Amino acid sequence: MTAFQLSDGSSAVPELLGLWREDSAAVAFGGQDLQVWRADLPADAALARDQVAACGVRLRWSRAQLPEAAAAAELAALAEPVEFGAAGWWRDSCDDLAGLAAQVARACSPTALIETRVGDDLVGRSLVELRGDARTAWSAGAGQRDALLHMTTVMLALSTRATLLRIVVLVTRTAPAIAVRLGLPFGPLLAMPVAWRAIQGLLNEINR
């Protein structure tokens, strides 16, 4: 079981959509079919608000750019020769895409557990099922500000999941066009890493 930790922007390790850091440490809650999304926010109200707002802007921007990414991927594929083989970027991209597939599968676990901590206090804990049911435990002493922070954390987690799926859709839709343009054999399969590489490049650009 893994957990995604909301980024504070300081991490140097690869992050999920520039928002979440994957933490493979065991979590103390739930079973095998649980994916944990956790936001540890500063106690300072303004800083906490800024952190989730920045993540929200980044996510919305990524989503908005996805349709453009398809066209960019096709162009990029034509501009850069595909290097198949043991050491080519195509092979690396294959592995990256396999990593994305695994990440998406994890993000779509049957239950999402979403927790928001402000300073030292756990203020909200929500379980959201794939079928839409949601249960939230709320800290009795928390106020409106904390409610809004937790709602934003939930939104970020669920939107991230959906955005990952959109990326998969985009890769599968773009690959056939690239395969045709490059005259690749095996249908869209060989073109999928090419599409993913271009889309990933665009997303990285956004995150920078």
Added chain:
Amino acid sequence: MSDDILTLNGVDGSTGHYLLPSLSLEEISRLARGEILDSDHLGELRWRHRWATEAAYGPKEGVDPKDLAQAGWGAVFAYDADPKVRQQLRPLLDHRRAQAGRGYREFAEKLGYRPGESKQQFLARHGAGPGPADPDRIPYYLLIVGGPESIPYAFQYQLDVQYAVGRIFFDQLRDYGAYASSVVAAETGSLRRPRRVTLFATRNPDDLATAASAAELAAPLVERLSKDRPDWEIQGLIGQQATKARLAETFGIGEAPMRRQHRGPPPQLPLGTPALLLSATHGVGFPNGDPRQLRGQGALLCQDWPGPGGPEGPLDESWYFSGEDLTAHAQVAGLISFHFACYGAGTPRYDDFAHDQDGTRRQLTPHAFVAALPQRLLSHPSGGALAVIGHVDRAWGYSFMWPQAGRQTQVFEDCLARLMDDHPIGSAFECFNERYAELASDLSVELEEVRYGKRLDRRALAGMWTANNDARDFVILGDPAVRLVAAPKADAPPARDAVAVASPQVAPQPEPEPEPSDVDFGLGLRDGMRQARERLANALQTLTSSLGAVLERAADGVGVFEVATYSSDDLAAARYDKASGRFGGDARLRVLSRTHITGDTQLLVPEELGGIEDALWTLHLGMVEQARAAHSELLKTAGAAVAGLLGATKVW
């Protein structure tokens, strides 16, 4: 593509989300198995299918459907219809009487339609039984005059199997007069529309339904008609060109100011109104009882809509074309328009596709109605359109695609071809009725076999049931005897280079793929490539399988979902116990919402815990909205991802 086919055309105007199916495949197939088909109607559908596969469409043998003197024409009023409606329609009734002669009938007052009457009962009362239309008994062309509350859509569907049926219904008495005058003027005057067919199809960003209808319906139709009908101008407004402003031009509004300003670039080289328009777009829907429902449901959602990834919230009115957008400047006289969109023709009171938890049909609207856009088109004060073909209830991809078989546009091609060959619209529309008869016949056979022990294929049965209802729900609004009023061939439109005519974007077809064993990319590279490919293949297959499970869970009991909010003084200790479905420790349930997929919500608040704090209330309402939106998006994107992965990985 089977997952795509379950994508429907419709967007909720109040939320901007899709009008989702409210049942899982399991539930749909269960409904189909419990479907009680009217045995008389079913027998006739089977007969209709056999007959149509052996002979040409139309009335009984020897009757030319193009000749009203042979085929007959009649108007069916509700028994208690306002006599002033007939007076308003008098110019049209007299015109048809002159054409049909002895084959002319008016079914009004005691001869009119009676509440609750089935098609068989109505025909029997007038001396006709099931079978092909016999104009000596009942005319082949029948115009229903009245709303769907007084003469139900179900009666129209049934009657349409053997007869060529249309309907008119207007809120204002004078609109009947306007429509009658428009038809008579078009058929007796000098009005001639250019020999142009316009295919208007949106391809909204990140939207499966319109991607499919643009690529698999509109573009192939443009290609086929351009090839087969050189004496017609075929205009394709597909994707980026299918804006609200271009649709306004197509309705002849041109440069005139629209009620709501379009935000996009200015339109180019308006061509004006064609003789025939076919649009393929999302239709706009609203929740039951929403004040915008009557005027906005069935409006055509244009390319201006940024798609499901656009801003959250209600649809902006500048994105869709409704009856209110058809200003007095519009020039739609003589037009025949075909709107492939959810609710494009109207809305029944109860959903044809979804049922509530207790098995009763879900209510869509306080009362059934005809969509405002076709009403406005037909009764336009500057001269109305002649007819509008549209869909009652929601439209599905089954209309032009079929699982495993892919694109199926023949019914549309046949209908358009017959219109261009001067068939009255009711006769041209027979191919849709034939398709309904075939699907209903196949469904009944399948259900029978399942009852007698055939292994149940839920997906196949759910698909057949949905496709059957989908095919049934196409209707004609307007007189079924009208036909295109296009300029003769000698008055052919200007050469193509003089006007801006969009060419369809037809995707290049890939060359046949070589077998994997035939391909080598170079010495020493093959093994590394194969290993990488295999790793990727495994990862994607695992993902496909995981997402399949996600879809199954997400669609489980999709009709209603629950959002519960607890409060706790020691949240760290409030662990969730899956077995009991509750939070442990001192967590107390404070609010529980049961929300139907349509947005109807029941709110339960335990009395003993007193009032609800603002923060908790804010949180709960926010969670209800987020859970609903996330679930809706999850169903859509996971379905699209599975479809894409299956398509992309099928070569292994």
